[in-house]
Amino acid sequence: MPEMIRDRVNEVLEENDSSSVILSTALSSYAIWKLYTWVYHHELSLSQRLRLGFFEFVKSLPIISGKVKEQVDAEKAEMAKNLTTAADKWISQIPADEMKDEDLIKLMKEYIDYDKIDWRGGRLSGTTFESNAEITKLCALIYPQFMLQNPLHADLHKGLRKIEAEALSQVLNLYNAPKTGCALMTGGGSESLGLAVLAARNRAHSRGIRWPEVIMCRTAHSSIDKACHYFRIKLIKVDYDYSSWTANVKQMAAQINRNTCLIIASAPDYPHGLIDDIQAISTSQ
Numbered sequence: 001m002p003e004m005i006r007d008r009v010n011e012v013l014e015e016n017d018s019s020s021v022i023l024s025t026a027l028s029s030y031a032i033w034k035l036y037t038w039v040y041h042h043e044l045s046l047s048q049r050l051r052l053g054f055f056e057f058v059k060s061l062p063i064i065s066g067k068v069k070e071q072v073d074a075e076k077a078e079m080a081k082n083l084t085t086a087a088d089k090w091i092s093q094i095p096a097d098e099m100k101d102e103d104l105i106k107l108m109k110e111y112i113d114y115d116k117i118d119w120r121g122g123r124l125s126g127t128t129f130e131s132n133a134e135i136t137k138l139c140a141l142i143y144p145q146f147m148l149q150n151p152l153h154a155d156l157h158k159g160l161r162k163i164e165a166e167a168l169s170q171v172l173n174l175y176n177a178p179k180t181g182c183a184l185m186t187g188g189g190s191e192s193l194g195l196a197v198l199a200a201r202n203r204a205h206s207r208g209i210r211w212p213e214v215i216m217c218r219t220a221h222s223s224i225d226k227a228c229h230y231f232r233i234k235l236i237k238v239d240y241d242y243s244s245w246t247a248n249v250k251q252m253a254a255q256i257n258r259n260t261c262l263i264i265a266s267a268p269d270y271p272h273g274l275i276d277d278i279q280a281i282s283t284s285q
């Protein structure tokens, strides 16, 4: 069979010189590869890209782009109005003269008084949760004693290192981690979620998955969108269940495929403060 094909190819190309055969083979292979990578784009499907391209084109038409700009400018003006106060004066340059302590304290008090909404009440989802004013006071007392210590220098700040190790062990125990479990102190919510996403992506890569995918409900925190963007991961978002308002487990299960490296559940979710059905999500397949 292979000889038959070879003879047939030689017969068809008999008239061509070998350099043009090599060149046209290389060029057509390159063109096929380009077409393939354009059609099978791991982050956005072909239909999504066609739709995006179409809307970009429509938005660039002068009659539409003028209207879009008008609305964007109006939104920006509204936002600026909500974020500033009538008393705003901006200190945009580093002051040449030293400020007196009492002036600085007075200025900071002014800034604190800008907040008109009672966020301390614990009723603003996704902001600050102060469960106990006494504990906050205690933290404020302890914090200054550590605020200049640099955890990078664990040999210098042994107490800080111990606090970190104890906190990590407590979290591992809370989650019933196996003996091989490990934990890492992070600097905030985005870094915590980002590193979890990165770990899942790296594990998928080590298992030969070239284009890992993450599945989450659209009620999960937007820092996952950011992490997937940074780490070049396809993010599949499903809806929430309209009766329980928690992640739609059926929709999640339908999106699982051999590229899935992580399924995200929220406890609690960002917009509603509700806990997804983690047990059902963890057993769905």
Ligand SMILES: Cc1ncc(COP(=O)(O)O)c(C=O)c1O
Binding pocket: 126, 127, 187, 188, 189, 190, 191, 193, 221, 223
């Ligand atoms: C679940 C979750 N992820 C990420 C963030 C973002 O946190 P940060 O601003 O510390 O990066 C928050 C903040 O509220 C959060 O609640």
